[in-house]
Amino acid sequence: MSLRNQLKGTGVALVTPFNANGDVDYDALGKIIDHVIDGKVEYIVTLGTTGETPTLDKTEKTSIIKYTYLRVNKRVPVVVGIGGNNTKELENELGNFPLDDATAILSASPYYSKPSQQGIFEHYKALAKVAPKPILLYNVPGRSGRNVEAATTLKLAREVENIAGIKEASGDMAQVMKILRDKPEDFLVVSGDDGLALPQIACGMEGIISVAANAYPFKFSEMIRQCLRNDFVEAKQMNDKLIEAYDLMFAENNPAGVKAFMANAGLISNALRLPVTPVSDELFNKIKAYMVTNK
Template sequence: MSLHNSLKGTGVAIVTPFKKDFSIDYNALEKIINFLINNNINYIVSLGTTGETPTLSREEQIEIINFTYKIVDSRVPVVVGIGGNNTNEVIHNLQTYPLEKATAVLSASPYYSKPSQEGIYQHYKALAAVSPKPIILYNVPHRTGKNIDASTVIRLAKEVKNIGGIKEACGNFAQFTKILRDAPSDFFITSGEDDILIPQIAIGMQGVISVMGNAYPKEMSEIVRLCLENKFAEATALNNQLIEACELMFCENNPAGVKAFMSEKGLLENVVRLPLISLSEANHQKIKNFLNK
């Protein structure tokens, strides 16, 4: 099943808003979902890393998925993040989480364990065998501690039927070009890096799964649209206006940076769950200064 048509463009890895008592703020989540859709994003990724998923209980994750379906109301596709370094647990979640309304599952490679390339291959093969939806690989080695090599991605793309694409965030253009060259033509390949999405799309990627899109959905959607229309000069001009915002958004941790921006825009309370903490006062002031320009 090709994801090219349904997921081409701008996806947003949506944050999980919390109240001051650290409970989930569903009113804010509804506001954010509508803000994203009304500002032209193409799809939503629920329970990604930006959603602080490791701090959410299983019950909370299921509630968030169902709530997201309800508010989205089929206006855009929803991708659900389900990953981990316990393959059997990920399999159980794929079999029991409400995925009927999802377009695909985004699954980060096993973190911390640092499996071999064969181990990564077998992990994803096991997930694909039980997943009711296509699996999108997520390669983010600066978080997981292990790269999914281009050869492993190509092997999965060609040999495992239910592997539908990859979100690439390894920062290595040699790897990107190998995957784009050798993957099947219907294999979905999208950026996972806001700061380099323009050159990634220029060499053939189909869009981005964005963090910045939480705070700047209209701008990020326009940048990606322009790139996909080969209007790279116009895309770059717009992107240049957001370079400082991007640097501030990732200066300490994700999603503390983007939540600081969103709190200043009145979208949520500036609250994250431990082990993350809110942005330092000095950097938060820089965000205020940027927004007041």
């Protein structure tokens, strides 16, 4: 089965739950995994940036990957996030992390260093040479500080065999449409913006890797399925009800916002690792009020 068929629909970028001591809470992680699978998401992404991966050490990352495979138990595909701005270190991680059971690798473009487009191309080309699974590019200039331009994405798609798709979170609809127009047929393009997924699928995207689906797996993934069926009237009605939730989730920080939703739902503790802190009391109360009136 092609990657485009395996990863069509909604993938959820899982949060990493912590307990009061700041350790990874594996009981809560298991609860989240079951919650999103029961909510009919099509696949799971572990160790994405929503999982607070910059604050996890290598031992924790390895344990989380292994636990995720075990808990998922092949019910849905699992994508593993491995990204950063140290190309050589990422090459080592691609050879050492347990990836046999992964469907693909999601790799965020290099952050902070602000490489040129040629640097971005060479970075991904180097990773693709050693990656044991297909790589999905992740363009998120709001966090990385550098946009992966459409021309660079298309060059990688055409010239580097193990580059299989992209999670596009630039928010630039013109850029999105260029990629969708000119990409190779088997190149997967999914959204990285919950609030833009509906119009982006209308332009030709094949799904999303979502933050909101942690809290609303069924509502969100059903809305995406309706989009993919070209039922945009029904999809818009569902999306309209979620717009305020998107705004609240990203008002201060991700994943602090979605963790507040999940804590209110009893799925996890409202715990994060520095430098990220929980949302303000004012925002937490707004989230709580929204959830009471939008069940």
